[in-house]
Amino acid sequence: xxxxxxxxxxxxxxxxxxELRKVTKVYPNGPIALNDVTLTVSQGEFVFIVGQSxxxxxxxxxxxxxxxxxxxxxxxxxxxxxxKIKAREVPYLRRxxxxxxxxxxxxxxxxxxxxxxxAMVVVExxxxxxxxxxxxxxxxxxxxxxxxxxxxxxSGGEQQRVSLARAIANQPAFVIADEPTGNLDPETAWGIVxxxxxxxxxxxxxxxxxxxxxxxxxxRKRVVALEEGSVVRDEERGVYHx
Amino acid sequence: xxxxRTFGYFFLSAGTSLVRNSLMxxxxxxxxxxxxxxLGVFILLGANIGAMTAQVERQVELTAHLADISSEQRRRxxxxxxxxxxxxxxxxVSREEAWQKLLEWYGDNRDFLAGWEDDNPLREAxxxxxxxxxxxxxxxxxxxQLRGVEEVVYxxxxxxxxxxxxxxxxxxxxxxxxGLVLAAIFIIVNTIRMxxxxxxxxxxxxxxxxATAWFVRWPFIIEGLVIGLTGAVVASSVLAWGYYFxxxxxxxxxxxxxxxxPWPMLQTLALVLLGLGALIGVVGSGxxxxxxxxx
Numbered sequence: 001x002x003x004x005x006x007x008x009x010x011x012x013x014x015x016x017x018x019e020l021r022k023v024t025k026v027y028p029n030g031p032i033a034l035n036d037v038t039l040t041v042s043q044g045e046f047v048f049i050v051g052q053s054x055x056x057x058x059x060x061x062x063x064x065x066x067x068x069x070x071x072x073x074x075x076x077x078x079x080x081x082x083x084k085i086k087a088r089e090v091p092y093l094r095r096x097x098x099x100x101x102x103x104x105x106x107x108x109x110x111x112x113x114x115x116x117x118x119a120m121v122v123v124e125x126x127x128x129x130x131x132x133x134x135x136x137x138x139x140x141x142x143x144x145x146x147x148x149x150x151x152x153x154x155s156g157g158e159q160q161r162v163s164l165a166r167a168i169a170n171q172p173a174f175v176i177a178d179e180p181t182g183n184l185d186p187e188t189a190w191g192i193v194x195x196x197x198x199x200x201x202x203x204x205x206x207x208x209x210x211x212x213x214x215x216x217x218x219x220r221k222r223v224v225a226l227e228e229g230s231v232v233r234d235e236e237r238g239v240y241h242x
Numbered sequence: 243x244x245x246x247r248t249f250g251y252f253f254l255s256a257g258t259s260l261v262r263n264s265l266m267x268x269x270x271x272x273x274x275x276x277x278x279x280x281l282g283v284f285i286l287l288g289a290n291i292g293a294m295t296a297q298v299e300r301q302v303e304l305t306a307h308l309a310d311i312s313s314e315q316r317r318r319x320x321x322x323x324x325x326x327x328x329x330x331x332x333x334x335v336s337r338e339e340a341w342q343k344l345l346e347w348y349g350d351n352r353d354f355l356a357g358w359e360d361d362n363p364l365r366e367a368x369x370x371x372x373x374x375x376x377x378x379x380x381x382x383x384x385x386x387q388l389r390g391v392e393e394v395v396y397x398x399x400x401x402x403x404x405x406x407x408x409x410x411x412x413x414x415x416x417x418x419x420x421g422l423v424l425a426a427i428f429i430i431v432n433t434i435r436m437x438x439x440x441x442x443x444x445x446x447x448x449x450x451x452x453a454t455a456w457f458v459r460w461p462f463i464i465e466g467l468v469i470g471l472t473g474a475v476v477a478s479s480v481l482a483w484g485y486y487f488x489x490x491x492x493x494x495x496x497x498x499x500x501x502x503x504p505w506p507m508l509q510t511l512a513l514v515l516l517g518l519g520a521l522i523g524v525v526g527s528g529x530x531x532x533x534x535x536x537x
Contacts, residue, residue, distance in 0.1 A: 091453060091457075118448075122453040123452065170452075
């Protein structure tokens with residue numbers, strides 16, 4: 001996939017899409033959220049991040065989106081150390097990362113199409129491109145017929161698909177799915193995972209943080225297990241429990 | 243920098259949000275309007291009090307009693323008096339006029355003056371007015387040094403008291419006004435902050451999809467501007483109507499009350515309120531959004 005606009009983030013192509021070097025995050029008055037984590041994700045990979053609550057999965061997501069800086073270590077994304085970028089550069093980092101959250105995070109009083117289009121309005125894409133691309137991604141997630149509906153009228157699975165459509169609207173090279181199936185029944189969850197696999201197959205690097213043992217075990221993709229802030233397992237074709 | 247096209251989006255977004263959150267919009271406009279009306283009332287009162295004190299100060303006068311001098315000397319003296327800085331008006335009072343004034347002053351008790359009428363004991367004098375009571379002492383000194391002036395009389399203590407009263411009124415008025423401006427800003431900023439707080443999720447989502455801080459801020463700033471300006475228009479209309487009404491009733495009840503003419507003061511007031519409304523709206527919303535930008 002090509003970038004919608006040529007920012008510094010998308011234009012560079014490195015074989016290592018993401019590299020964490022000895023990353024440690026300690027919250028004030030709190031436990032060590034991440035402890036000396038070193039991790040490399042290549043372009044086009046599909047990686048599951050698994051672990052119990054409090055293992056550091058959420059912290060990892062927050063660091064990748066630069067909501068927070070690590071206490072120590074470097075995070076190289078697309079060839080740049082994102083722990084060192086300026087605050088005003090953060091939006092441009094986020095434009096090159098699509099995010100899907102467990103709670104969908106859609107604007108309740110915007111239509112499905114408006115929600116998806118918003119990601120592109122933000123990067124100031126042309127109205128024509130927005131119209132074309134929104135139609136395309138909604139078709140991809142199977143919701144073209146619900147473009148004018150409000151999120152409240154949609155099922156949980158459909159809302160998550162809208163959220164996913166928004167995440168890929170700008171054709172990011174990297175997608176983080178933070179427990180995307182957490183609020184969904186198993187059948188609906190599989191629908192979302194299939195979409196993630198499709199997007200990954202088209203070349204997008206995918207990082208899926210999850211609790212869903214069944215999904216992880218049947219797909220046999222790379223699994224990175226976190227425990228108390230440390231990487232305890234990193235296996236190609238892994239399973240949920242070592 | 244933001245593309246011009248995107249500004250279209252900002253205005254559309256601000257407009258949509260103003261309409262969708264119409265209750266909050268009306269509440270904010272109402273708050274701005276009420277705060278500005280209260281402020282405007284004080285500004286109008288202040289302007290009138292100011293005008294009144296200025297007039298009272300102008301009415302302070304000084305009398306220079308003359309020695310026995312020729313009319314030629316008197317004319318020269320009049321020119322010299324008029325040349326003193328701050329002097330606005332010099333009126334000659336002849337002995338006869340002074341006598342008539344005295345008679346008027348005594349009114350029904352003028353019998354007291356009986357026996358003096360053929361031998362007027364009064365001296366010729368100049369009545370001198372200044373542009374400000376503040377300069378009276380200075381002017382009195384200058385007048386006293388002129389040749390032909392025998393004695394200078396003016397209400398030294400009265401002037402001093404008057405000045406301290408008007409000065410106090412000005413300070414109190416200014417303090418009140420400053421306090422009201424601050425209170426108005428506080429109330430308005432709080433209202434806007436509530437409106438922004440209600441939409442913090444929206445701001446969060448904007449940030450996650452990579453909106454820059456300014457991109458998030460602009461629609462809110464436009465909304466703040468619209469709310470501020472609309473509130474100011476409402477407040478100015480209410481104040482203009484109220485002031486015309488008050489001036490008319492007052493003129494009917496107390497004909498000589500020195501009110502400040504509605505025009506052009508109301509125009510100036512409206513401009514001040516519009517500027518203030520716009521400023522508070524923009525700064526208030528800009529500040530309120532900032533708190534939710536760090537995600």
